[in-house]
Amino acid sequence: MTVKLHCFGESGHSYKAALALTLAGIDWTPVYVDFFKGGGRSPEHLTLNPMGECPVLVDGDLTLTQSGVILDYLSEKTGRFGLHDPAIRRDVLRWVLWDNHKMSSVAGVTRFLMNFLPVDKQPAEVIAWHQGRLRGALKTLDAALAGRDWLVGPDVTAADISCCSYLFYPEPFGFDRAEYPNIDRWLDGLKALPGWKHPYDLMPRAYPAAA
Amino acid sequence: MTVKLHCFGESGHSYKAALALTLAGIDWTPVYVDFFKGGGRSPEHLTLNPMGECPVLVDGDLTLTQSGVILDYLSEKTGRFGLHDPAIRRDVLRWVLWDNHKMSSVAGVTRFLMNFLPVDKQPAEVIAWHQGRLRGALKTLDAALAGRDWLVGPDVTAADISCCSYLFYPEPFGFDRAEYPNIDRWLDGLKALPGWKHPYDLMPRAYPAAA
Structure with missing residues (x-):
């Protein structure tokens, strides 16, 4: 099943999750949150994350919030990025x-x-x-x-x-x-890492013409 | 060996570590950092923590910084506070x-x-x-x-x-x-937790008369 990441391009916190997913070669798709227009406070988003923030990762029955927690999960899932390794x-x-x-x-x-x-x-x-x-x-x-x-x-x-x-x-x-x-x-x-992409090439943007 | 916590009373981040140590009944002693007068940027403190912050926990040969990391360590050491428990x-x-x-x-x-x-x-x-x-x-x-x-x-x-x-x-x-x-x-x-103490009763203060 494809991993879903609720996110938006301008969100550096979302980029942490999006970049880790991409570097690990995981099949994932972004779900755009119109954050600047209150999308983080919509009833749907608050059900996913009562903290009202992005990113939110949905992998089957599992819903995770906070980029640091998502990075911890991706470390365990992929054996990369160090949060799975007791030594570091x-x-x-x-x-x-x-x-x-x-x-x-x-x-x-x-x-x-x-x-x-x-x-x-x-x-x-x-x-x-x-x-x-x-x-x-x-x-x-x-x-x-x-x-x-x-x-x-x-x-x-x-x-x-x-x-x-x-x-x-x-x-x-x-x-x-x-x-x-x-x-x-x-x-x-x-x-230079294999698979690296810019945040605006990974996630839909609120202001596509801004920069 | 007594655990040492480099800290100061006004630091809520230090209080996180001090409170966990105290609630767990660990033998510990505060080492005062004169933070408001540059104590976080002293050569001695920067050797312990190049981030220049408090708290720093020293337990024998182990030096840990960032209150969240110290809470993780104390969870593992004491089997309390949840960061040791895969379920939560x-x-x-x-x-x-x-x-x-x-x-x-x-x-x-x-x-x-x-x-x-x-x-x-x-x-x-x-x-x-x-x-x-x-x-x-x-x-x-x-x-x-x-x-x-x-x-x-x-x-x-x-x-x-x-x-x-x-x-x-x-x-x-x-x-x-x-x-x-x-x-x-x-x-x-x-x-109301057994052993709870106020931050100013756990750590030396920079401004003992302030409040």
Whole structure:
């Protein structure tokens, strides 16, 4: 049975699941959620996920929410991405948690405020504050990647897939690859993985003409 | 050997680990980090945790960072708190991730900005924006607790310990228990657990006279 991923193209959190599914060669199909128009709060979506978020993965009778949980499931299912491996599991989880707290959350909000709100409704002080937080997170990530191909161990793991998710998007949000050479190299490494695809080539977009 | 927790009293993220250690009856001692004066960025602390955060748990040769990873370890070590139990592990992890992304992160920042910055440096627009986000998270949490004692299964788990962490603090940050009756009841349930202690009774504080 084809795995279904409830998602939308602009969602970096959805991209984590979509990229892992794609890299693992799993047969999956996106189910578009019109998130910017309240699709996360529709009765149908809230039945799938009372937290009102994307992504939601449906694999037969199993429904999973939270990208980190989906990555855990895909690790177990495929024997890839490290969350199945006792030797590195906690170190991978550490980065997945950090990403949810300090990296994707901040990048996602900043990008939303700067690109998907009307210009006259963009809160300048909130954006500047988030950009400062984002610089701190990017600095931590860049330092961790010095002299390494991947965040944990010798192969790509859920740590990389989680942390990279917003960094492939073209819209401006205060991230310039040239300022973070280790991140820049690491993103090239991710892009070179067999089967890698851009988020906008994996999931339907709310704003197909935006960028 | 006594477990050491590098922490400070104002840190709700540290409280997650401190509370789990205490509820499990583990012999542990706090190691104070002077976080507000740069203690998270000291060379000693960065050696323990290059992410520059608290808590850090040291148990013999093992050093663990990220409260969710520490809760995972304590689940395995004690057979409590659900992250060791295949039947509920992913549902507990789902709440721990949600907490890191949407709940503790937002509550922690709001409380910091409103209480631990000089009044003339408090960014009003940023605080108001975070309070809006916090209301959304509290609404999700309150709805999930309707008719339930605990977030997942019949006992307290890491989901509860993670999500409650900032909600016991006395400083104002936009949370009024009276507005969230299910959260209010659930916090009383946590407080009634054998061994429960307030964060300020478990860890040394930077501002002992603040509240």
